[in-house]
Amino acid sequence: MPVLIEPTTALHASWLAAHDEWGPGLHEDGFGLAASDDVRSPAGFHAWVTRLTSGSAPASAGATGPTYRWVVEGDEVLGGIALRTGPRDLVLRMGHIGFGIRPSARRRGVAAWALGRMLTEAASQGLDRVLLVCEAGNTASAATIEALGGVLEDAPHAHDDVRRFWVTTL
Template sequence: MPDLIAPTTRLHRAWLDAHAEWGPGLHEDGFGLTPADDVDSPAGFAAWVKRLTDESAQTTYRWIREGHQVLGGIALRHHLDDYALRVGHIGFGIRPSARRRGLASWALGGMLDQARQLGMDRLLLVCDANNIASATTIQRLGGVFEEVRDTELGPAQRYWITLPPPSS
């Protein structure tokens, strides 16, 4: 049974296994990884996890874990600033060997609950125009298509999800 957990140094090896499966580059959406992050060394990994923790007032990062494996990551940006206007409130990624199991929908549902608890009521989600799996996941969880925009990474689809107020 998977769970959503805060980033932790205890899963360094498991995270590196997931990272290696994606292949070279920084394309694991939902992890908050930047070119400046050194995730290979224990000290660098610890610094990266600390940075993610320090950013928790602006962004909630969660890893999708099952047993001792990291299956993916998801990030919830709390404010619609310039960055979120480009990439969306929520970004997520599932490692290739764990795809087609419903993990992205499950994790997105959990983060939508988190957004509701934070008082957010309308969220922007953006995915590559060719990423049918992400678009389907977003639509399945209530995403309403807005438009396709050209970005520095190519065309991107934009969706809005309106959240009902929290039940009392």
């Protein structure tokens, strides 16, 4: 049974295995990974995890930084999920919630389970509805979002390569 946990340096090897499974690039939404983050070395990984857990990620006045959680089963990192509450331009571009599940853990309901938990967290932070954004061709993420009540935004937007969904929190 998976659990959501705060990022931890204790799972460095497991996180790297998940990261390597995705292949090169920055495509694990939900992990708060930036191109400049050194996640290979123990010191770099520690600095990255400290940034994620300290709330030092950017936030607007009155908003908290993102809440990052890892989806873990036993000692295996299955994925990550983030709740972003500010700044507004970041939320409008990337969504309130972003998630990524490692390829070997997909098609097991892990993403829907984690998204359901994060919707509850969003409600506890006072959000009545949240925006989720996925690539237009990512039918699996779109189906997961729709299964949890996501309604496709019909307003035109500048990025036709993405789909934008609004979800009422639980």
